[in-house]
Every structure is written in C-alpha cells, then in structure tokens.
Amino acid sequence: MPLPPNFLDELRARTPLPPLIGRKVKLARNGRQWKGCCPFHNEKTPSFYVYDDHYHCFGCGQHGDAIGFTMGTEGLAFREAVERLAHEAGLEVPKESPRQAAREAKARTLHDVLAAAAEHMARQLRAPEGREGLDYLRRRGLTDETIERFGLGWSGAGRGALSAALKPLDIEPRQLAEAGLVKPVEGRDGAYNDFFYNRVMFPIRDRRGRIVSFGGRILGDGQPKYLNGPETDVFAKRRTLYGLDLAREAVFRGKAELIVAEGYMDVIALHQAGFEGAVAPLGTALTQEQMEEIWKVTPAPILCLDADAAGMRAAARSAEMVLPLLGTERTLHFATVEGGKDPDELIRAKGPAAFKAVLDARKPLSTALYDLMADGRPLGTPEGRAAFRNDLVAAAGQIPDKSLAAEYRSALLDRFFQSTRRPREARPAGGSFSAASSSRGSRQPFRPPVRLPPRQAPEQEATRKEQARCLLAITLAHPWLLNEVEEAFALLDLPHGHPAALQAALLAWHAGVALTEASDGGAGSLDSADLVSHLQKTGLEEARGWVIRATGLPREAGPDAQPGEALAGWWHFFGFLRGEGALVEDLEEARRELEAGNTAAQARVVSLSRTLLAYRSGETGLEDGAEGASA
Template sequence: MALPPAFLDELRARTPLPSLIGRKTRLAKSGRNWKGCCPFHGEKTPSFYVYDDHFHCFGCGAHGDAITFVMRAEGASFPEAVERLAAEAGMEVPKPTPQEAARDRRSRDLHAVMAAAAEAYHRRLFLPEGRPALDYLLRRRLSEETIRAFMLGWAPSGRGAIAADLRGEGVTEDQLVEAGLVRPGEAGEPPRDFFYARVMFPIRDRRGRVIAFGGRILGDGQPKYVNSPETPLFRKRMGLYGLDLAREGAFRGGAVVAVEGYMDVIALHQAGFTGAVAPLGTALTPEQLEELWRISPEPVLCFDGDAAGARAAARAAETALPLITTERTLRFATLPSGEDPDTLVAKGGPAAFQAVLDAALPMSEALFGLVAGGRPATTPEQRAALRNRLTGAAGVIADKALAAEYRRVLLDRFFASSRLPQGGRPTVRRPARPAILEGPVRAERARMLFAILLRHPWMLPQVEEAIGLLDLPDGPSAHLRAAILAWHGTAERLDSEGLIAHLAECGLEDAVAWALVPAGLPLAARAEALPGEVEEGFWHFFLRLRGEADLIEDQQEARRILAETNDPAAQRRLILLTEALDAVRRGENTAGASGDAA
C-alpha cells in the first residue's frame, strides 16, 4: 500500500537535506543554497546543488528529494529509505489498515477521474461549441501553446455533459459526485454538472496532479469565478494555482511571486515569469505561505496599487508575521494603480512587470506603511497609537531575536518620520558633534560597501551605475571598483567565488583581504545574509559615501519624484536620503552601522 501523502510530506519537511547529503559529500554554502561535488559521479568542479526540498546535479542530471537520495546513495528500496529517515526524524511509519487501503484506492481513482475530466474539458475547447471560449482566451493574448500547457478547457451548458464524456472511462456517478464534478440531484432529479458554460482552469497539486477546477463565466455574470467544492483531494486553503510549474520555475532561478488571479498567473508564465502562483479565490492562508516558503525563502507578494490592494497586503503581513524566521520572509510589490499583472505585461511587456518586482520592498521595510495604513500620526495620541501598533506587530514574531530587530527597524522609521514634517527639514537641530577625521571614516565605509559586494555580486546589475558615481578614497577601494566593474561586463555568473578568483588573478589579493577583515563587518557582508539585508546594508554605506552636496541633489530629486508619482519606493528613497544627510550634517560616525558586526 502507498503511504499517506501527508506523512511523506512531513517526513521530507523534517529531514534537512544539507545535513543528510553532507554525510556523503562536502557541501559549501552558495547564496541561499548549498553546492558540492556530486556523490553519484566523479567530478572535480562542483555541479551538485542542494535546495530546501530537493537536490540536482547539473553534471549527471541526478535529481530528487530526501527519500530519493537515500535510495540512490545507499541502494535502499523505497520502504527501507522511508523507515531509515522516519527513525531519524522520530516518526512512526503508518501501518496499513483495510480502511486506509480503501481510502488510498479511492484517492488514486479520483486522481484518474480528475485527469480524465481535464482532458474532456480541454477537448471541448477546440470543438465548435467551445469556440467562444477559445476566442475569449485568444483575445486575452494567450497563445495556443500556453492554452495547451495549462490544459485550459470549456464546460458546456448542457446537463450531463461531463458524465457523458467520462462514461467511456468507466467513471461512476458516485465518483463524479465525490470528485466535485456534479451535484447530487434533489427530489429524485438526476445529478447536475457543477461547472457549465465556463472556461475551465485545472488546479494541480505540487506534484502536477489535477485535484480541482476553477471556472470562469463568459460575459459579465456573477459569480465570475467558481472553484470546485472541497473533496478528498482538494482543500481550498491548502493549494496555489500554478504551484507545480512554479516549483520548476524557482528551481531554474525565477522569482516566486503570488498574484491575484488565474489569468494573471498564466499571462506571467507566458511572459517568462515562471514562478507565478495565485491563491484560490481567498486571502493568503498560513498553509499557502508554507507552500511558498517550500520553494523560495523570500517569495514576493504582488498587490494592486489601490486601497483594496493595501488592505490585502496588510492582511497578508498579519498572517505572515507569526511565521517568519531568519530563514524565510517575504517581499511586497505594488502594481501601478488600475493595473493587474495581465494588463501590465500586455501594455509594457515583461520589462514593465520586472520593474514592479525590482521595486519590491523587504517585509521589514514594507511593514511600517502597512501598519500605519495611511492614517495620520500628527497628534501625541495618534503617534502613541501608531507606536503601539508597530511594537505590537513586531511582538507577534515568534523568533525573539528577529522580533527585536523588527522592533528596532520600525521604531527607527517611526522616529525618523517625526523629524520630517512638511518641507522635509528637521524640526530640532541637535548641537554639532566634535569633528571626526573624514579620511579614515570614508575608507572604512568603502571597505564595508565592497565587502558586501564581494560576498553578494548578484547586486551588480542594480548598483553598477551607483558605484561609478562614488568619489572613493585612493587605495584599495578604488582598485576594487575598477576591477569589479570590468569583471561584471564579462562574467557569465555573478558568484562570490568567481569574483574573488578574478580579483586574485588581477593581483588584488591584498585589497580583497583588506575588505574582508572580519572586524566591524556588518551582517550584510555575511554570505548567508538575506537579500533584503544585503540591499539595506549596501545602500546604507553608499549614501554615507555620497557626500553632502550630492545627497542634497539626490534628496531634491527624490522629493520631486515622490510628489509626481506617490510611489512607495520613492518615499523610501527620500527617507533614506534624508536620514543619511542628517547623519552627515551631524558628523555622525556610522561606519559600523546597519547590523551587528559579523
């Protein structure tokens, strides 16, 4: 008998792959993943990568999960591998019972029923009766290739259509009811199709099996979308549309992004954003967030730029805060007002949506605006209420160290905002501190900035121009900038090991050693730092190196852009610039800021 999927999923979740695979081959941290030499074929250059829930060798093609690894590495059968991993995880392998065997057979049968139904709906889309639905999809700019890849279909309006289509497959009426494809008849009437006169969207589980359907009406009727009822295969709060394809997209390096609707997911996949998913007509649930984190430690949640989108983002943050850790968090992206991903890609192409992703804020930065909610905070009562909400939001984070960091970041932003009334000038000027030696401070700030780049060269595409603007002190920082920018123009992969090897070939070993001296380095310069921490650290030191006159010009430009666009990213930039300018004017030595020393 097959083991329950829930048991196997929990077993995989309880088995850390790096420690399991590390027994057979030496692994080294590579960004947020691990890599090493493949244990299944002899190689000298590492091409074996270990992710949160699977491994893959780009040399021999070996691929799988924890169970697969034990089977392949130790020659174990599937039951033996499960028994060994379960013993290590402190789990008991379920014993088969007649009831479980019957339930397992029914589940397998229902998967076959749903697969057959998906095929039937898909065939009807290309028949004359499905032409209006096909025309609708083509008008929505979907290619026939995309339509077939997502197995889109058409449920006709006639009673008993799906039963007729599946009768030749030996599917019974009871199975149709249990699968949610028909409703039982009332008062002796025959069963009725659950979906009729709708464009059909098969919903798959993470393994690619059809477990439910979404149906969209043609025209303006209501409800516009309906989903399958809950069945033995389908629980709405557990699934994500496009999850099986997004796992593959994330594996190939795509950003995992949760959007609102089915058509948004399909349009984004067609445009090359193959990590797109959507909840099934509900607000994001804890279970859906767990699914996102299984394929990415920092997925992006994308919301409309209107009031409803802001409320949805705030609800998502409220759901996520108790669940985030140092290893998994979120980013928040906001669409231009009046646009959704589908229309945005249609008007501006992939670059338009990529710009939205590039402007996504780490949760630590987005949270202030989500908690403030656009409500005024000018009176002492309003400010006290906002401060209480901010500390309360940080307080629900289970990891106490992380909660303390969030509280610090939120309150720093709170106090910074109090220094920026209309006009953007501080209301109180503090006495100037004694002057400090500028040369050593600038050199130390430059060291921090280049230490971050050496560990995280993936940032170069977004900061190359900014680095070129800096007036750097003579010495190792200037030499590093020239060599790094030259390397960026020719490098095939922006990885730390490759960059440091290139700099060594250029005779800059001493400069690299100078930059990476551990004393005083910020958290952002650690190899394991999260992307949000890296970006925050880089811009912190960049702004302190920019110079007062340049910062004033940057601040004026940021204020102009904010007034024209009311863009949250522009507001964030203005706040950072103002804080940096204030620190420069006070003569504040912030060389070691932005995180504890590494």
C-alpha cells in the same frame, strides 16, 4: 503497498538531508544550502545543491528527497529505502490498515477521474461549442502552446453533459460528485447536475502536478465570475496554490523568482512572458498554510498585487498574517503594479520589461508594512501619532524571533520619527546645555541612522544589565534629557525585566507630557517628582529601586551633575548598549550634523568618539562610571 502520507512526511522531517547526502558527497556550505559534485553524473564543477527538504542537480536535472536519494544511490526499491531510513530515524513503518488502503485507493481514483475530466474539457475547448472560450483566451493574448501547457478547457453546457461524456470510461456520477465535478439535484435521487457550465476551465494541480480540482471563469455578465471547485478528499483551498507545480521547478532550476499574483490569468500571463515562478491563491486572501508551502520553495517570495483599494487591503492582510510566521531565513517582499492594472494587463500593454521594472522596485516587508499601516492614519495630531507608534511596536511584537522583532521595531520606529518629525529651531551657537536650551521647541533632535546588524557584545548579560542600569539612573535623575534623547532611547533593545519595563514606561510618560503640552499650549512638566509619582502609579517602584541603589552608579546620575555632564554620560552608556556597528553609524551621523552647522552635535561627537574608542579597547564603560566620557 502505499504508506500514509503523514508517516512519509514525518520520515522526511526526521531525516536531515545534508548529513544523509554528506555520507556519499563532499558538501560545502553555500549560503542557506549546501553544494557538491553530483553523485548521479560525472562532473568536476559542483552543480549539485542540497536544500532543507530536497536536492537538485542543475547539471543533469536529478531532483528528489531523502527517499529518492537513498533509492538512487543504493539501488533500493521505494519500500526498502523507506524501511532503511525509518530504522535510522527510530520510526516504525506502519502496516497498512484496510481503512488506509481504501482511502489511498479512493484518492487515486479521484485523481484519475479529475484527469479524465480535464482531458475532456480540453477537447471541448477546441470543439465548436467551446469556440467562445477559445476566442476569449486568444483575445487575452494566450498562445496555443500556453493554453495546452496549462490544460485550459471548456466546461460545456452542463445538465449532465460531463457525466454522459465520461460514462464510456466507466466513471460514475457518484465518483464525479466525490471529485467536486457534479452536485446532486435536490429532491431527485440519483440525479446530478454539472458543477461547472459555460465556463473557461483552469485545472488546479498540487505541488506534485496531480489535478485536484478546477476553477472556472464565466463569459459574460454572470456571477460569480470565477468559481472554484468544492473541498474534497484531495482538494483543500487553504493549502493549494495555482501554478505551484510549474513555479516550484522553475525556482529550483534558478530560472525564476517566486511571485505571488492575484488570479489564474495573471499566473498564466506571467509564465508566458518568462516569469515562470508565478503562483496565486484561489480567489481568497493568502493563508498561513499557503505561505508555508511557498517558503518551502524560496525564503523570500514577492507578493505582487494591484495598486487599487482591494489590492492594498489584501496586501495589508497578508503583511499582518505573515508576522507571526517570520524568521531570519523566511520573509516576504511586496511589488505593486500602479495605474489600476494587473500584471496581465501591464504585460499586454507594455511588455515583460515593464513588469520586470515592477519587480526591481519591490519593497522589503519592513518598508511595505510601515507604508500599509500609515495609509489613512491621522498623523497630524499627537493622539494619532501616539496611537500609530503603539501599533508599530505591537506589530513588531508579533514576530516570534526576539532578535528579529527588535530589528523590526527599530526599523519601524526609525521611519516613524523621521516622517513625523516637526521642524525645530536651531540650537544657539556654543554647544553648551542650559535650562533655556532644554525646552522642546529649541532642541535639535537626534536623527536615528540606518542600523547595522548589532555585534554580539563580548560582555555577559550581567554587564549589559549594569550598563542599562547606569543609563536609566541618569535618565531618572535628569528626566529633561528625554527631550534631547527620546528617539535614540527608543532605538535601544534593553534587557528584559526591569530595564525594558522602565524604558517603555519612560517613553510613555514622555509622550504623555507631550500630549499635555499640545493640549494646554504650554510646556509639560519633566520634573523628577512627577516621574517618580508616575512610576509608583504604574507599579514600577521596585524597578526604580533596582536602578537607584547606590552601588556602582556614575556621578552623572547624581542630582548635582551639571546638564552637560549628564548629557555626555547618557551618550556614553548609550554607545555601549548600541554595539559597535550601530555606534559607528551614530558617530558618522553626528559628524554630518556638525559639518552642516549644527554645533549642538559637537558634544555628541566627542562623547561617541570616546565611547567607541573605549568599546574597541575592551572596556565596558563601568570601570569608573562615565567620568571618562564627560572629562
């Protein structure tokens, strides 16, 4: 008696595989998965891997889910295994309703009808009337073995030909209509026309290998060139990927990486060339449902699109679509076929090695996202740069994992500052800070390094908030510092609440000053009074009051602090907020600048060195303000 698919999905979701399998197999962590010796055959070297939703033995080929494992190791029938797992998961096995039984029977019938249609179309391809289609596939470089493996066929001339061919199998036109293979003739009761005619046919299978629909390519100049079957009880275009059944097995066996291409022929050509992890959406943009299916197979698939305008638009849509779905264990890479070719054309022209080079040049999502968002943007004006920076921050903000969102924000802003930086005059020798050297035209900008993953700070959140308060107090008292430290300040992931709100307000205010400077042709005002007025207008007076309350502030936050002291104190607290790994990179970058002749980096080297030493000795930077940093 069949069970509802949604119940079985819920049962699998409530039955974590590592604990279940760990009862019988000694498992050890191996990256994202677990491994151990296979319980289904004798082995001394572990080749049995356990993933989130399945297990696989690379030695004997055993593969399955929680239900299959219980059946195989306990000798139970399917229903018995389900009942045992359901009892442990606290689920009640549903009794089959007449409606559910009818739905399951109908689904089985549709799969049978589609399979019979696929067999007929495959025969038609080898018949005289399908010769044109067979010649087309061979011209595209497909071997007979590949044609057979993918079940390619020929639809025939239409006008009821499919109904007539399948009538001896007792398949009625009504069933063909339910399967999406024929459609009623308007105004003629009981009359049907074939949905596909004069097309090369591509059977579409679900992840279990069952045919759920077809795609057809017309030969000649007709439109549409590619046509997919309509939605049915067994086919939903948004959730289906062409080639997933074959690609899934290849990826699980470690034979291939999962590649998302654009169309049927790309997938088939890639499989034939040895890239057996290729799949494709069905003539539409990649959907969230399809990405969820892909991530069940691999955490880091490769999206491979053409380098033409349509391909770049599709890549941009895909990058934007996946951001709200990202996590630390699921991402996306981008590979681009240049020269106006698709993977099929590239392989036929230059062979598999050329496509392998394309895969080797893949870009991580963070890099590809920046490139796609920067394409065509007017970055030659302050307004254009400010709008682009806001869009980058907004894109990172779509990522639900806060830590990952912060890393994306930093990576995107790093590239923004590097790519939009304008040449500046070198700072005068001596390294001392003066009113003249604080102008925007003479400062040497901080070059943000490649960030290392931040170390978890040993201090509690209250300590980190107090460090942020000290840094913000110095900045509020000496807003001219933003000319010197803006790019470094933007890298910090300050605590939520007042610190993060003030950071955003200060960066926005400083950007506004830059716009005024550019439009007026003079120096914008970085006066404390102007900043206070801005914070009052933006509703951040309470946040400012939290910062400047007298308790515990370093002397560098006072109005009488010398410029050099204020700058050193700022870098002191910056170092503690960055964390050890990133702080080491900052220090190395400052040393490289100093060795290159930038004497202005000397103060930063001294300050960051002392901060790193204090950080490693367990200090928080709050023991005696920033005196140690500026002594």
